[in-house]
Amino acid sequence: MMEASREVGVVVRRRSIDNPWIDQVWSPAMILDDVPAAAPWTVLSTDADATTYYAGPASIDLFSSDTANYRDNLADGTPRIWVALRRQHGGAELELTKVTADPTEGEALFESGCEVIGTVPMPPEIAAWIAAFVDQFHVERVFHKRKRDRASGDRPRVPGDRPDEGRR
Structure with a gap:
């Protein structure tokens, strides 16, 4: 399996809101193609x-x-980057936990326990880097439908029919 990695900078925004339960909302704001x-x-x-x-x-x-996931993200017309942050050990500060261009992994972050998850537009330089990676390493995988292996020859299974019982 081939891998590539690129360091980026992450910008986040904290907004004050008028809400009886929370004072502020954090959200990813942008990805910088270079680390400042x-x-x-x-x-x-x-x-x-x-x-x-x-x-x-x-x-x-x-x-x-x-x-295939990166290709689908790029083909969407507005490619996105997913950003996840989590509170550090119950404190007020946030830590950056994940940045990904894979939509499947990005959607899985919503179930990961991270407190701040969002998407930002993918910068053109990063989109070009990902497109070059996809062009170099993508292999189209053909879907093969598996045939079901019948338990008792060609006879379909009937509820309550056990294969270990003999027929009379």
Whole structure:
């Protein structure tokens, strides 16, 4: 299996909201195709109800076994990157846990226990890198429908019919 990896920068936004149960909402804002020299959690901008942070570097990992998923993401017209963050040991701070271009893996993040999960548009430079990977390593897999192996010859199974009982 072939692999490729690329470091990117992740930008997130914290918005204040008027809600009786929570004061703020975090969401991914963008992916930077280069990792900046800034320290993680550097404030990039602040306005009346939102603050934007550079969350830190992350790795996008590609695997040759997943090229069909990457190809589908690119063919969608608006390719996306999935970003997941989680609270650090019950505290207020967030840690960057996953960044992926695989839609299947991205959807699975919603069941992973991460607290902040979202998608951002894929930068054109990263889309070109992924497209080159797909072009180089994608192998179309033919779907083979399996034939069912009948338990008792050609006779279909009947509920209550046990193969270990003899016929009289």
